[in-house]
Amino acid sequence: MSKTIKLYENSSYISKFNATVTDCIKVEEDDRFHGIYTYKAVLDKTAFYPEGGGQPSDRGSITLIHRSASTHNPALKNITVSAVNETNGIIYHYISAPFSAGDSVECKIDWDFRFMLMQHHTGEHIVSGLINRHFGFNNVGFHMGENYVTVDIDGKLTQEDLDFIEISANNTVQKNLGVKIDCPVPEELDVLNYRSKKQIDGDIRIVSVPGADICACCGTHVKTTGEVGVIKFISSQNYKGGTRIYMLCGKRALQDYNHKNKILYDISAQLSTKPENAHDAVSQLKSDRDRLKFENSTLMDRIFELRAAAIDASLEKIIIFEDDLLPSDLLKFSSHLTKNRQNIVFLFSGCDEKGYKYLISSSSHNIRPVAENFNEIFSAKGGGKGNCIQGTVKALKSDIMEYLEPYNFEVSADI
Ligand SMILES: [Zn+2]
Structure with a gap:
């Protein structure tokens, strides 16, 4: 089977495309998606990003627009795609009903989800690149989860270091710099200083953010740093001798801000105080509670003493x-x-x-x-x-x- 043409490599912004089904096979028992999806479809070309490099796979749908003359499959309408992976250059779209080789299909990517991943992926490049430049540490783990993104760094970063990187990363965003993608020839690569340097067969794709990062990466990124939106570190912890950073970018960071803002306003309303005074009000509440607990304990002891005496x-x-x-x-x-x-x-x-x-x-x-x-x-x-x-x-x-x-x-x- 010939390799799938990867539309997302040339443009991260393709959210809708037409393709031809080249194969559709049953999901075998040794496949980790066995029992979840029944079939996996192969297309001649795809903009669905397969999971890899810390980026989850795209979601979306495949719709039949013209049936292959040879098909015996029942007519299909709209099939949901929730998992995509790549093996030996072939990209498999996991689905629950079959297509036939030769079917013409229209594919749509869940753009909200993909753009959110692009914001985080590019944000992660900026953060990891700046940490590497300023502290010499490497990104050794990257995970984009449902609620936050984690970046694992192989060195200890203090709160002051993290504050500095967060500010620098947001400065890079605000300059709205172009994110450059190119595939240098091997001679150029040899002398290029970039992150994730390793021997790979075939073209190496270099993603550059001026002043922040140069890194080999096959994921999807935004065109300009401004599209990342705010880069917010949520928290950090010591992790395997280094630092794990929890962060959010763009839309997700705004959602997180809204959620936490609502919590703060709810707390301050309950305490009848302004949000900026909520911290002091909670401290006061805690000290009142501790005093009352002590008084209550003393009173209960006195009550039990009197009851025992009776x-x-x-x-x-x-x-x-x-x-x-x-x-x-x-x-x-x-x-x-x-x-x-x-x-x-x-x-x-x-x-x-x-x-x-x-x-x-x-x-x-x-x-x-x-x-x-x-x-x-x-x-x-x-x-x-x-x-x-x-x-x-x-x-x-x-x-x-x-x-x-x-x-x-x-x-x-x-x-
Ligand atoms: Zn990347």
Whole structure:
């Protein structure tokens, strides 16, 4: 089979073209798209970019305009293309219904999606090129995801370095420079200093952004840097000894700004403050919350102390059910109920429907055998250090009471 003519190599701006189907084959089991698509069509020429070099494949549609005389396939209308790949110079368009060799088709690329990829791909060149020029580091990974683009750099960049690159990259955008694509002859390539230099059979395509980058690349790019729109670094992290940059360009950067702006305005409206004061208002809210938590904890402790004082200190067994106490409240309550007393305390918090958190403790008895029996009988899960066992149990209050009330703990009354 002859190689597919790659229309996107000469122009990234072809979004609609006519072609002839040269082959359409079933997707085999060893193909990673097996089970997702049934057929893969080959065209004499295509503007669909196959995935590669960090750029995802194009999406779009193929529509039959003239059926081959020899076809036995049923009439087709519009077939969606969501995956495209290249093997040995042949480009395969993955589809769910067959075409026949000889069919004339009209193809459309999802231009919104493609242009977004072109903005990001060119933006990535500008960023990687500038990092290479100013810091000598290389781009060792590039991924254009659904929500953001990642660029992996093989060196550590500080926030100051990243700020400098972001400003320089946006200066390059604002100069609206021409992005040049050419295929130099081997003698020219030998003396040319460019990124991604490696031995490849056939023409090497060099993408240049004046003052920012010269790089070998087969992807699709915008014609002028102004079309990239804003280049925004979202965040960065240390990654494999280097730096991973999360970035967005153009339309996606605007969408991200709109989304975050809305969040900020929502937060400030909830806090009845201006967006520029939201940060301080949240800090104040956090410190108020911490103070209230502390006050609440102190008050709860005092309440449990008073409640414990109201319970007969000579009781050998205390069983209490509560509606919604936190595990930390159970601990507080039990510490007051067992302090200077000869007893075993059983505390439960919850309800019959959802189950109970429980705590068994004592300062005078060894409660481990008691807890083990309890866990076994009610298939409860629990554990803990020392003489305090906490856990959860799914059982009825009436069943638990029926078991605990007559229970004689004298047998385990040595600690
Ligand atoms: Zn590129």
